[in-house]
Amino acid sequence: MKTLIIVTHPDIKGSAVNRRWIEELNKYPEKYVVHQLYEVYPDERIDVLAEQKLVEQYNKIVFQFPYYWFNCPSLFKKWLDEVLTYGWAYGSKSGYKMSGKKIALAMSVGVDEHEYSRSERYKYTLTELTRPFELSFEYVKADYQPLFAYYGIELNSSKEWIERSVPLYLDFLNAL
Numbered sequence: 001m002k003t004l005i006i007v008t009h010p011d012i013k014g015s016a017v018n019r020r021w022i023e024e025l026n027k028y029p030e031k032y033v034v035h036q037l038y039e040v041y042p043d044e045r046i047d048v049l050a051e052q053k054l055v056e057q058y059n060k061i062v063f064q065f066p067y068y069w070f071n072c073p074s075l076f077k078k079w080l081d082e083v084l085t086y087g088w089a090y091g092s093k094s095g096y097k098m099s100g101k102k103i104a105l106a107m108s109v110g111v112d113e114h115e116y117s118r119s120e121r122y123k124y125t126l127t128e129l130t131r132p133f134e135l136s137f138e139y140v141k142a143d144y145q146p147l148f149a150y151y152g153i154e155l156n157s158s159k160e161w162i163e164r165s166v167p168l169y170l171d172f173l174n175a176l
């Protein structure tokens with residue numbers, strides 16, 4: 001079964017990493033379905049029923065986005081707020097439509113990995129900082145997986161550094 005990749009990037013034309021990842025995923029249409037929220041909803045008005053129907057079709061779903069302000073771009077948060085409704089995602093016997101689905105985050109990150117540790121600048125790891133996503137997906141009984149992160153884009157946005165991320169991301173997706 002294919003993996004659904006839900007991408008949230010507010011400026012995909014200006015993106016280096018996420019754009020490259022999408023380009024790569026589109027080479028394997030038999031494996032990946034890329035759904036770009038800002039492309040589908042330029043006015044940020046999410047079609048909740050369409051999103052729910054889409055999610056229902058896949059057992060593996062990856063949310064790909066650039067890390068912004070120690071969080072996700074706002075349209076992904078809006079997606080969570082609006083799509084994970086009572087009666088569909090949780091809260092009734094017929095709900096829990098995401099139950100058992102493998103869910104993972106895939107993020108591009110500006111600063112270096114070592115900065116995200118107890119003894120360094122940001123004090124917490126990305127696994128810790130993304131706990132609200134983990135808790136939300138556990139709440140809807142999904143099978144939340146360890147995240148994929150590619151760090152250091154602000155320090156090194158060379159073609160070599162970006163290309164290095166591509167096989168790592170594909171390996172991560174294959175192992176999901």
Ligand SMILES: Cc1cc2nc3c(=O)[nH]c(=O)nc-3n(C[C@H](O)[C@H](O)[C@H](O)COP(=O)(O)O)c2cc1C
Nearest residue numbers: 015016017018066067068069070108109110111153
């Ligand atoms: C609005 C904004 C907020 C950002 N906040 C963070 C942050 O909190 N931590 C971090 O490591 N990088 C941060 N960055 C850097 C982005 O994560 C980085 O530019 C992005 O992952 C690169 O991916 P792209 O080439 O696909 O745009 C921020 C960038 C922008 C534009």
